[in-house]
Amino acid sequence: MHLAGAMRLVRFRASGLPEPRLGLEASPGGDVVDLSAAEPSLPRSMRLFLESGPSGLAAARRALEAGQHRVPRGAVQLLAPIGDPEKVICVGLNYRDHCLEQGAKIPQDPIIFSKFPSAIAGPFDDIVHPEETNEVDWEVELAAVIGKKGRHIEESSALEHVVGFTVANDVSARDWQLRNGRQWLLGKTFDTFCPLGPALVTRDSVADVHNLRIRCSVNGRLMQDSNTSQLIFPLPKIIAWVSRFVTLVPGDILLTGTPAGVGFFRKPPVYLKPGDEVQCEIEELGTIRNRVV
Template sequence: MQRLAGAMRLVRFRGAGGPEPRLGLEEGIGGDVVDLTAAEPGLPRSMRAFLESGPSGLAAAQRALDSGRHRVPRGTVRLLAPVGDPQKVICVGLNYRDHCREQGARVPAEPIIFSKFPSAVTGPFDDIVHPEESSEVDWEVELAAIIGKKGRHIEEPVALDHVAGFTVANDVSARDWQGRNGRQWLLGKTFDTFCPLGPALVTKEAVADVHNLRIRCSVNGRLMQDSSTRQLLFPLPQLVAWVSRFVTLVPGDILLTGTPPGVGVFQKPPVFLKRGDEVQCEIEELGTICNKVV
């Protein structure tokens, strides 16, 4: 099948070239990496700055991909979160029909928005640090959209023009803090390492239908969440338009779009993560992240 122009799997990585993060292109899920920093030294090393460069940055990445050079074996690199320095991490609650049914919650009339601090972002295969302050740490596989074009008061018909692509996220949640003192959502969501992200920023041209992707989460090999982005209550264009009514969206901003049923707090009895557990989150066409709890 012919690859569409602009269809890319953008990554950040560390490798044999030194400790500093580099930009790259993943050649398919789990494939080798094209070292963009070596191929195009003028490109920024920050994904956020790369996205800010717009079409010129994407054209440079396309040249590197087409050149057939600067391939790095996958086994020699460590993938990092695709965006390491987002200005904002915006999250959506109760955005899956089946998740609302799971907890007997009323379907919201408008998107429920909260946030994480950027310091919660960690890599696709890095450890999740179980905080001493919580005994109820939970998993939430989520589709994440990465903003690629600045905008405010964005209209729904053009909202996806402001999205660069998509990635896999785990909205790790400390349920005891999330429900504490009148619902401390921010504190329960934003402990360090509570936003594993990756493995790649998959540009929207590379995704057949972002609203029809299988989404799953396993804990220690046991499938806990298994749904489809068809279940989203508020699709991406509506979410982007809604959020942009209140804040200016800028390149590199991360928008987590909600989780399907199967989280630990609604198991009978509830199940929470403990040190030594391994959490694997997967979205069709985007890839898999896997994080150990320490």
């Protein structure tokens, strides 16, 4: 579905352009409009671009409508839509089917942890398998990106603080995550353990973010297949809860949890190894594909 006013914002590199640039997909998977060329006054950091608020988005929309400064898709290397967020905030145990597969109780409040920004990787970058772990797992997740600063945000207005959505893989080292009574941060934040992309799809592009098919395949085998309707705490609840404790700012990334089908709870468990390819896909948002090395 493509709605009026919708945009798919990207960061990219291209031959002859030495620095990363901001762009827009002319269509999903199509050529990229070089926003940095169309609007040279705009920052080239997505986080700083989002801080410019409605004026920056209006400039991007003008560039998309003009349709100039196109770069062929084959000449583009897509980067993570946001490479320098202030915060990467994650929610654990937030899908009903994921709780059921492990026999866990439904949480009464959102379970919050984080990744460091250094974990971010591009939509088609390699996932580096650390030598410190033998239990690397996959977790496809819907990621929301904050576009408007806020603290103590009400649920009724929470989605107004979201600029858009992207696909994430919350790669997890289970042995570290569960070590010494649960080292969630260490198990979640190895370098390259947060592939993102392929685009930051603006909120007005998505008919219902709480009704999207979400899937993950490993080497072509479907491992996770669910729907964001399975979320225990929907986005407004997550945003209201997190903003009780910290100020959310443009560029902050919220990973909303993963559905059933992770490797850790299979019998026997299945873990990623070098040479594997992981594909994460969310309806209307796109697909990321990462090789384990």
